Amino acid sequence: xPTLEELRERARARQxxxxxxxxLVVDRLDVPTEAEWITDDQALFGRGLELDSVDAxxxxxxxxxxxxxxxxxxxxxVFGSINTLADHIEDExxxxxxx
Amino acid sequence: MAEASPLAGLYPDGVQTEIIGDAxxxxxxxxxxDEHDAIRNATALLDFSSLGRISVTGPGAxxxxxxxxxxxxxxxxxxxxxxxxLMDEDANPVDIVVIYKVQGGYILETAVGQGAATLAHLQxxxxxxxxxxxxxxxxxxxxLEGPFCWQLVGQVFDPQITGLTYQGVQQSxxxxxxxxxxxxxxxxEYGFKFDLPIDAAQKLWSRLAEEATPVGHEALExxxxxxxxxxxxxxxxxxxxxxxxxxxxxxxxxxxxxxGHSALMDQRDAGADSLPVSFTVEGTAVPAAGxxxxxAGELTIGNVVxxxxxxxxxxxxxxxxxxxxxxxxxxxxxxEHATEGxxxxxxxxxxxxxxxxxxxxxx
Numbered sequence: 001x002p003t004l005e006e007l008r009e010r011a012r013a014r015q016x017x018x019x020x021x022x023x024l025v026v027d028r029l030d031v032p033t034e035a036e037w038i039t040d041d042q043a044l045f046g047r048g049l050e051l052d053s054v055d056a057x058x059x060x061x062x063x064x065x066x067x068x069x070x071x072x073x074x075x076x077x078v079f080g081s082i083n084t085l086a087d088h089i090e091d092e093x094x095x096x097x098x099x
Numbered sequence: 100m101a102e103a104s105p106l107a108g109l110y111p112d113g114v115q116t117e118i119i120g121d122a123x124x125x126x127x128x129x130x131x132x133d134e135h136d137a138i139r140n141a142t143a144l145l146d147f148s149s150l151g152r153i154s155v156t157g158p159g160a161x162x163x164x165x166x167x168x169x170x171x172x173x174x175x176x177x178x179x180x181x182x183x184x185l186m187d188e189d190a191n192p193v194d195i196v197v198i199y200k201v202q203g204g205y206i207l208e209t210a211v212g213q214g215a216a217t218l219a220h221l222q223x224x225x226x227x228x229x230x231x232x233x234x235x236x237x238x239x240x241x242x243l244e245g246p247f248c249w250q251l252v253g254q255v256f257d258p259q260i261t262g263l264t265y266q267g268v269q270q271s272x273x274x275x276x277x278x279x280x281x282x283x284x285x286x287x288e289y290g291f292k293f294d295l296p297i298d299a300a301q302k303l304w305s306r307l308a309e310e311a312t313p314v315g316h317e318a319l320e321x322x323x324x325x326x327x328x329x330x331x332x333x334x335x336x337x338x339x340x341x342x343x344x345x346x347x348x349x350x351x352x353x354x355x356x357x358x359g360h361s362a363l364m365d366q367r368d369a370g371a372d373s374l375p376v377s378f379t380v381e382g383t384a385v386p387a388a389g390x391x392x393x394x395a396g397e398l399t400i401g402n403v404v405x406x407x408x409x410x411x412x413x414x415x416x417x418x419x420x421x422x423x424x425x426x427x428x429x430x431x432x433x434x435e436h437a438t439e440g441x442x443x444x445x446x447x448x449x450x451x452x453x454x455x456x457x458x459x460x461x462x
Contacts, residue, residue, distance in 0.1 A: 004395040007430050014427035033352050037367075040428065041327050041377055041449035042348045046265050046287075047182060049348065076457045081327075083377075083428045083448030090429075 013096040017086050020066075025082070028062045029055045040083045048081075063089065067097060101212075104148040105239050105297045106304050111313060119316065119332060120212020122149030127315040132410045137312035138286050138322045139411050139455060142248040144311035145319060146304065147240035147292060151214020151233070153221065156204035159228030164205055167224065167358050168196065169350040175200045180268050180281050184341070184349035185217065186359030190366060192331060192339070192346060193220050197283065199268060206234070206279075206294075210331060211316070224358065239300035242283075243311055244290040244322075246455040251310055252291050256280070260291065261461055273303065285319065287326035287454035289461065321407050324416060327377065327449040333405040334375075334418055336388070342371040343420055373401060374426035377449040378434075380415040380442055383408060386434045392419050392444060393433045400425045403434060409451070416451050419444075 002010075022035035031049060042048040045056070056079055060071045063085070069092045071078050078088045090096050101118045110125055117126040125146055128134060137143040155164055164172055170183035177200050185193040194217045197208040209217040214235055221231055243251060249261045256278075257271050263282035271280050276299035284290020293303060323330055327345075334344055341347060341363060350363065380386060390403040406417025419434075427446065434444040 001396060002431055004398060007394050007432070008424065010430060011425050011427035014429060018427075037347050037350075037352055039345045039347050039374075040426070041345060041375070043326070043450070047328075047348070077453040080450045080453070081448060084450075087428065087448050 010096075013098070014086065016098070017089065017096050018082050021082050021085055021089075024062050024066065025049070025059065028058050038082060040086075041081050044079050044081060044085075051079075059085075067093070069093065102235070104146050106146045106148055106241070106301060109301060109304050109308070110146075111308075114315070117316065118212075119149065120210075121151075121215040122212040124149045124211060125313070125315040127317045128313045131318055131321075134312060134314040134318035135321060135410050137314055138245055138288060138318060140246065142243055142245040142251050142311040143314040143318075144304070144307050145242040145244060145314055147211075147242050148235070148300070149211045149214075150240055151207075151209030151212075151217055152235055152238055152240070152294070153207045153209070153214070153218055154204060154232040154234055155207055155221075155229060156232070157229045159226050160204040160230075163225055163229045164198065164207070166356065167221065168198065169354065169357055169359070169363075171351055171354050172198055172200075172205075177201065177270075178268055180266050180283065182266075182349065183351075184346055185220065186341075186357075186363065187220070188358055188362065190340060190359040190362035192335060192341060192344065193217065195329060195331060195346075195349060197281075199279065199281070201279070208240075212332070237296060238294055239297045240292055240294050241300055241303050241307065242290060242292040243307065244284050244286050244314075245288050245311075246459045248289050248291060248311070249461045251307065255306060263291075273299065284456075285328050286322035287328070287450060287452075288322075288456040321409055321411075324405065324407055324418070325409055325412070325451045326454065327418075327451075330405075336404060336420075339404075339420075340366060342366060343373050343375065345375040371423050373420050374423050375404065375418050375420055376401075376426050376428070376430075376446045377451065378406075378417050378419055378432075378444050378446050379451075380406070380417070380434060380444050382439070382442060383415060384436050384439045384442060385415050386417070386436050386442070386444075390437075391435045392421060393435070393441065394425065394430070396433065396441070400432070412452060419446075 199206040278295040392401045401421030433441040
């Protein structure tokens with residue numbers, strides 16, 4: 001069973017990663033909201049942020065640039081939410097990146 | 100007193116009903132597994148007559164709606180609908196509404212069982228230049244959802260309707276009756292909703308039931324939770340607010356003149372004290388709403404808001420509200436269960452599944 005400190009540290013690291021991804025979305029896609037207002041599990045496409053396929057391409061480029069992590073056409077689930085994007089980055093890198 | 104659906108007489112034998120708000124809804128038509136499977140793998144037929152429908156007309160209609168909802172409707176045009184939040188002056192969420200621009204004004208569609216409450220809320224605030232009319236006495240709503248529902252839509256209606264984009268709206272005709280069609284879904288799968296006079300809705304239900312599976316609200320709510328489509332009557336609770344319930348996406352930050360805005364901005368500036376997280380649980384025991392979520396076996400960090408067993412995922416899924424510092428995916432925790440004691444819970448990322456519709460194109 002993880003300790004309180006281990007859980008606290010994981011939560012902190014994931015929140016930092018989610019925060020950076022939200023900022024990337026706001027900066028790269030020019031969405032009319034603030035990064036802190038985006039929630040971790042809200043839909044990115046369709047309802048929620050209402051992004052489109054052009055936005056998806058821009059996000060792919062941004063994530064490859066910032067994290068050296070690629071997203072392929074068949075990985076549709078990656079764009080479910082900020083959380084699923086963060087999951088993908090964490091899975092590909094084997095850890096939660098700190099920068 | 101809850102109202103039965105005008106389509107209730109057409110339900111197949113064996114239907115179980117439930118009361119949600121002011122509506123008696125079909126809860127189950129007999130097999131949860133079959134109904135849920137229809138949503139995720141085939142075509143589900145849904146009776147949405149329990150959604151409130153309010154006509155908003157008069158010279159002050161647009162200004163009034165603008166003053167009430169949390170997203171800008173100034174540029175809403177008839178080919179699109181918009182989903183947003185209605186709040187009271189203290190920023191307490193009242194309803195999640197869908198707004199349609201129609202000839203002469205707007206139609207505001209409420210959540211399940213919320214028609215009377217939302218109408219009363221609006222009537223308290225509407226000026227004399229606005230007329231609010233409850234349309235449920237004359238109209239009903241039938242919907243199809245599922246990765247292949249567009250095939251049936253193309254067979255029964257004008258095939259052009261299958262080309263509607265998400266949130267697209269089209270006035271159309273079916274057997275001589277005017278219908279309002281919207282490309283909306285609540286489950287992450289393709290969805291088409293048809294609003295029409297009650298007599299025609301009854302005929303349409305019978306026609307669609309020949310080829311689609313009638314699905315009750317039990318299966319619908321599980322499917323909605325699987326993609327974190329919010330349900331205020333399940334997820335708000337007594338102390339819920341916009342941020343605690345994760346409803347931020349229904350609010351446009353750039354809009355600053357509507358009921359509840361000032362109080363909401365105060366809440367935002369103060370920061371969220373607790374936030375929602377998605378979770379799964381080991382085993383099949385479903386933790387009750389209010390069950391404590393515990394970290395490291397020693398610290399209660401939050402409570403379960405809503406959880407269900409998903410027959411598609413074959414596991415328990417849910418939403419909890421935890422202290423803001425703990426709101427993250429991938430935490431291994433425990434949750435109290437009345438008979439099982441503490442059972443392992445893990446926070447996970449939503450959506451809980453990838454809807455088949457994301458991979459199946461409309462042809």
